Amino acid sequence: xxxxxxxxxxxxxxxxxxxxxxxxxxxxxxxxxxxxxxxxxxxxxxxxxxxxxxxxxxxxxxxxxxxxxxxxxxxxxxxxxxxxxxxxxxxxxxxxxxxxxxxxxxxxxxxxxxxxxxxxxxxxxxxxxxxxxxxxxxxxxxxxxxxxxxxxxxxxxxxxxxxxxxxxxxxxxxxxxxxxxxxxxxxxxxxxxxxxxxxxxxxxxxxxxxxxxxxxxxxxxxxxxxxxxxxx
Amino acid sequence: xxxxxxxxxxxxxxxxxxxxxxxxxxxxxxxxxxxxxxxxxxxxxxxxxxxxxxxxxxxxxxxxxxxxxxxxxxxxxxxxxxxxxxxxxxxxxxxxxxxxxxxxxxxxxxxxxxxxxxxxxxxxxxxxxxxxxxxxxxxxxxxxxxxxxxxxxxxxxxxxxxxxxxxxxxxxxxxxxxxxxxxxxxxxxxxxxxxxxxxxxxxxxxxxxxxxxxxxxxxxxxxxxxxxxxxx
Amino acid sequence: xxxxxxxxxxxxxxxxxxxxxxxxxxxxxxxxxxxxxxxxxxxxxxxxxxxxxxxxxxxxxxxxxxxxxxxxxxxxxxxxxxxxxxxxxxxxxxxxxxxxxxxxxxxxxxxxxxxxxxxxxxxxxxxxxxxxxxxxxxxxxxxxxxxxxxxxxxxxxxxxxxxxxxxxxxxxxxxxxxxxxxxxxxxxxxxxxxxxxxxxxxxxxxxxxxxxxxxxxxx
Amino acid sequence: xxxxxxxxxxxxxxxxxxxxxxxxxxxxxxxxxxxxxxxxxxxxxxxxxxxxxxxxxxxxxxxxxxxxxxxxxxxxxxxxxxxxxxxxxxxxxxxxxxxxxxxxxxxxxxxxxxxxxxxxxxxxxxxxxxxxxxxxxxxxxxxxxxxxxxxxxxxxxxxxxxxxxxxxxxxxxxxxxxxxxxxxxxxxxxxxxxxxxxxxxxxxxxxxxxxxxxxxxxx
Numbered sequence: 001x002x003x004x005x006x007x008x009x010x011x012x013x014x015x016x017x018x019x020x021x022x023x024x025x026x027x028x029x030x031x032x033x034x035x036x037x038x039x040x041x042x043x044x045x046x047x048x049x050x051x052x053x054x055x056x057x058x059x060x061x062x063x064x065x066x067x068x069x070x071x072x073x074x075x076x077x078x079x080x081x082x083x084x085x086x087x088x089x090x091x092x093x094x095x096x097x098x099x100x101x102x103x104x105x106x107x108x109x110x111x112x113x114x115x116x117x118x119x120x121x122x123x124x125x126x127x128x129x130x131x132x133x134x135x136x137x138x139x140x141x142x143x144x145x146x147x148x149x150x151x152x153x154x155x156x157x158x159x160x161x162x163x164x165x166x167x168x169x170x171x172x173x174x175x176x177x178x179x180x181x182x183x184x185x186x187x188x189x190x191x192x193x194x195x196x197x198x199x200x201x202x203x204x205x206x207x208x209x210x211x212x213x214x215x216x217x218x219x220x221x222x223x224x225x226x227x228x229x230x231x232x
Numbered sequence: 233x234x235x236x237x238x239x240x241x242x243x244x245x246x247x248x249x250x251x252x253x254x255x256x257x258x259x260x261x262x263x264x265x266x267x268x269x270x271x272x273x274x275x276x277x278x279x280x281x282x283x284x285x286x287x288x289x290x291x292x293x294x295x296x297x298x299x300x301x302x303x304x305x306x307x308x309x310x311x312x313x314x315x316x317x318x319x320x321x322x323x324x325x326x327x328x329x330x331x332x333x334x335x336x337x338x339x340x341x342x343x344x345x346x347x348x349x350x351x352x353x354x355x356x357x358x359x360x361x362x363x364x365x366x367x368x369x370x371x372x373x374x375x376x377x378x379x380x381x382x383x384x385x386x387x388x389x390x391x392x393x394x395x396x397x398x399x400x401x402x403x404x405x406x407x408x409x410x411x412x413x414x415x416x417x418x419x420x421x422x423x424x425x426x427x428x429x430x431x432x433x434x435x436x437x438x439x440x441x442x443x444x445x446x447x448x449x450x451x452x453x454x455x456x457x458x459x460x461x462x463x464x
Numbered sequence: 465x466x467x468x469x470x471x472x473x474x475x476x477x478x479x480x481x482x483x484x485x486x487x488x489x490x491x492x493x494x495x496x497x498x499x500x501x502x503x504x505x506x507x508x509x510x511x512x513x514x515x516x517x518x519x520x521x522x523x524x525x526x527x528x529x530x531x532x533x534x535x536x537x538x539x540x541x542x543x544x545x546x547x548x549x550x551x552x553x554x555x556x557x558x559x560x561x562x563x564x565x566x567x568x569x570x571x572x573x574x575x576x577x578x579x580x581x582x583x584x585x586x587x588x589x590x591x592x593x594x595x596x597x598x599x600x601x602x603x604x605x606x607x608x609x610x611x612x613x614x615x616x617x618x619x620x621x622x623x624x625x626x627x628x629x630x631x632x633x634x635x636x637x638x639x640x641x642x643x644x645x646x647x648x649x650x651x652x653x654x655x656x657x658x659x660x661x662x663x664x665x666x667x668x669x670x671x672x673x674x675x676x677x678x679x680x681x682x683x
Numbered sequence: 684x685x686x687x688x689x690x691x692x693x694x695x696x697x698x699x700x701x702x703x704x705x706x707x708x709x710x711x712x713x714x715x716x717x718x719x720x721x722x723x724x725x726x727x728x729x730x731x732x733x734x735x736x737x738x739x740x741x742x743x744x745x746x747x748x749x750x751x752x753x754x755x756x757x758x759x760x761x762x763x764x765x766x767x768x769x770x771x772x773x774x775x776x777x778x779x780x781x782x783x784x785x786x787x788x789x790x791x792x793x794x795x796x797x798x799x800x801x802x803x804x805x806x807x808x809x810x811x812x813x814x815x816x817x818x819x820x821x822x823x824x825x826x827x828x829x830x831x832x833x834x835x836x837x838x839x840x841x842x843x844x845x846x847x848x849x850x851x852x853x854x855x856x857x858x859x860x861x862x863x864x865x866x867x868x869x870x871x872x873x874x875x876x877x878x879x880x881x882x883x884x885x886x887x888x889x890x891x892x893x894x895x896x897x898x899x900x901x902x
């Protein structure tokens with residue numbers, strides 16, 4: 001099935017077409033389950049004025065944080081950006097804009113973007129700064145705010161296994177935002193640990209069907225851990 | 233973990249607490265992946281005035297259709313009811329009320345019910361009888377209608393494997409509406425083919441986490457097929 | 465001469481492109497799968513939760529847990545994915561399916577479609593049809609050009625309750641291929657041996673005929 | 684005497700019931716897992732997508748792909764389920780988690796909570812806290828009763844940007860256990876050796892004291 005073979009062999013191909021001003025939806029939670037090589041390719045390409053949608057913004061020298069050094073990010077939509085001193089500095093200097101979004105709302109906004117649902121109501125954030133300027137509606141006597149969906153020119157995600165058709169399986173909690181991000185990109189690129197042949201993944205155990213994935217590249221991951229915490 | 237052991241051994245226990253006038257959310261698509269024994273138990277209990285939320289209403293003598301004989305259903309919210317002559321008669325006679333709902337909207341209404349999202353916008357049904365009386369809102373110049381979530385006193389679903397904690401895995405296309413229905417019941421009862429010990433199901437391959445499931449019963453399924461279609 | 469059901473399906477199949485994800489409705493649309501052109505691969509989406517629908521099973525492959533949206537037993541193709549109904553319609557509503565082919569009772573020159581309900585006859589329900597027409601990037605309607613009584617099904621405005629508005633882009637009937645745009649039907653091709661006059665006489669809505677109308681080509 | 688962090692966690696743990704699904708925030712709430720009473724089992728939800736969080740890993744169990752919402756390496760307990768972030772917050776927002784325990788900067792007598800932002804200091808973001816307080820059936824806040832400077836954290840109205848409104852039902856501080864209802868803090872228990880007068884003096888919001896206030900009991 002030539003038309004369904006999503007595998008590319010270079011990062012240049014994987015991120016081909018990205019341009020200044022694009023919105024990039026990125027999977028990952030903290031440094032867990034992030035498309036390391038795709039982020040590095042965006043750094044290499046020096047694409048500017050990006051809007052990045054991701055739960056976090058990496059750390060200074062790893063993950064999305066590496067895009068801060070050359071001021072490639074204009075705006076970030078995230079739930080938590082507290083791990084990154086350079087980010088803080090750029091925020092104070094007005095170089096970068098941030099739209100803080102509750103984590104569950106962010107996940108749902110990505111899902112809605114992929115699912116053709118332009119808006120949904122949630123109680124999350126009602127009565128807080130998050131609700132400012134948003135429509136409020138009561139259901140069964142409780143107030144909810146209207147949140148709108150998010151889509152982007154690109155989604156960059158990290159999976160464990162992919163087949164050539166782009167069907168994906170995620171490993172443990174490295175799943176996180178990746179499945180929703182995958183649905184919300186006009187072009188979705190998956191960086192994966194292993195590429196298998198179609199048929200090797202059990203159909204009902206596929207987390208992301210290949211219809212959402214445009215390109216698959218086999219990556220080589222450092223998998224840095226933010227907080228190694230152990231017991232005896 | 234006594235507090236998490238969801239297994240019950242009788243259908244009476246499985247459906248304990250159901251009462252006249254309850255809303256029942258049922259998994260299944262046609263006759264595929266339906267909780268056969270739980271439906272039969274509702275028939276045996278003669279519970280009346282039920283509102284049933286299910287994609288279909290079974291056939292005359294199987295699935296939810298068996299609840300029609302004793303006029304147990306007051307209203308059904310479904311996308312397609314065309315397989316059932318008795319249903320048609322009761323509809324014409326004014327015994328039963330039907331709220332036809334597009335299939336995708338129905339699935340999303342169940343999901344929203346379980347997910348604490350009281351309403352969402354969809355283009356589905358805009359400009360059709362489905363949109364009557366519903367709020368319309370434009371996003372990016374396209375009109376969408378507001379659809380509200382659905383929850384019920386009970387959800388009755390069918391799964392393949394369950395562990396004692398109520399974690400569920402579905403088999404092939406018998407998954408269908410079952411995972412969403414599972415989230416939308418105040419009490420969710422899963423009738424399953426096999427009960428395994430906790431730990432036997434791979435955590436990231438569980439379709440429905442046990443938090444949604446209150447009771448699990450091992451069933452004995454006929455699995456009737458509506459349209460056996462084969463090739464040579 | 466009017467096309468057979470199979471010929472309509474063959475003509476629709478010419479619209480397929482390599483790598484298309486396609487949802488085929490019940491009836492003639494289902495037949496399209498039999499005529500996928502050489503060298504082209506498509507993946508069939510079945511809205512009950514299957515991407516990569518395979519052929520019908522052999523007798524010993526029949527499995528009650530493996531059905532399509534028409535409730536027929538099917539198989540999963542190599543590389544298929546199976547998911548729940550909410551995820552299936554997220555895929556449809558979100559515009560990820562490249563082409564939807566479905567039947568209709570009526571289509572009008574605004575691209576509105578009526579396909580699910582005939583008042584006073586039995587109301588079976590819309591199933592997934594409203595979601596499909598609202599979500600698909602590209603919709604082809606297949607139907608006979610006129611009813612058995614000769615009444616046109618291509619109207620100025622649909623008379624039956626609608627399935628969706630402003631959504632039909634192309635129509636393949638037993639007589640013609642037409643595009644719907646700018647509030648009119650545009651005649652693109654005619655069935656072999658069918659005259660433009662016959663098509664004009666059987667089209668109640670506004671019909672634009674631009675010069676010669678080529679005949680459909682079947683390989 | 685004011686309770687230690689561990690004692691606060693021990694007291695919160697007395698609120699657990701067998702079969703509870705619980706989300707524990709960062710800090711003191713995390714310690715609650717160490718004091719689950721005998722004969723009671725709870726399952727811990729971590730909002731990055733894990734239901735059934737186990738203990739920290741041993742050195743050779745450390746896996747970068749297995750972390751909790753605090754980004755610490757963890758293990759999965761037997762019978763755990765792992766899912767994506769949308770499904771995780773569907774679980775939270777939908778009210779399926781029985782109890783959420785989290786810290787706060789301030790709580791007021793309306794049950795409002797401020798826990799995520801101190802203007803002019805660094806804005807780190809709310810993470811999942813707003814979803815948790817909007818979705819949980821039952822919320823317990825743990826914090827010191829007053830700041831290091833002696834300023835009460837139990838206020839008539841929060842002064843910092845809110846995390847959620849009308850949501851906090853119970854507060855366990857280093858001095859007391861309080862219920863929030865009908866626009867007031869209701870004193871339920873005092874820490875061993877702490878006087879009601881001290882609690883009154885350190886509670887800025889409306890405080891209801893009903894007769895004798897029992898001391899917390901630790902087994």
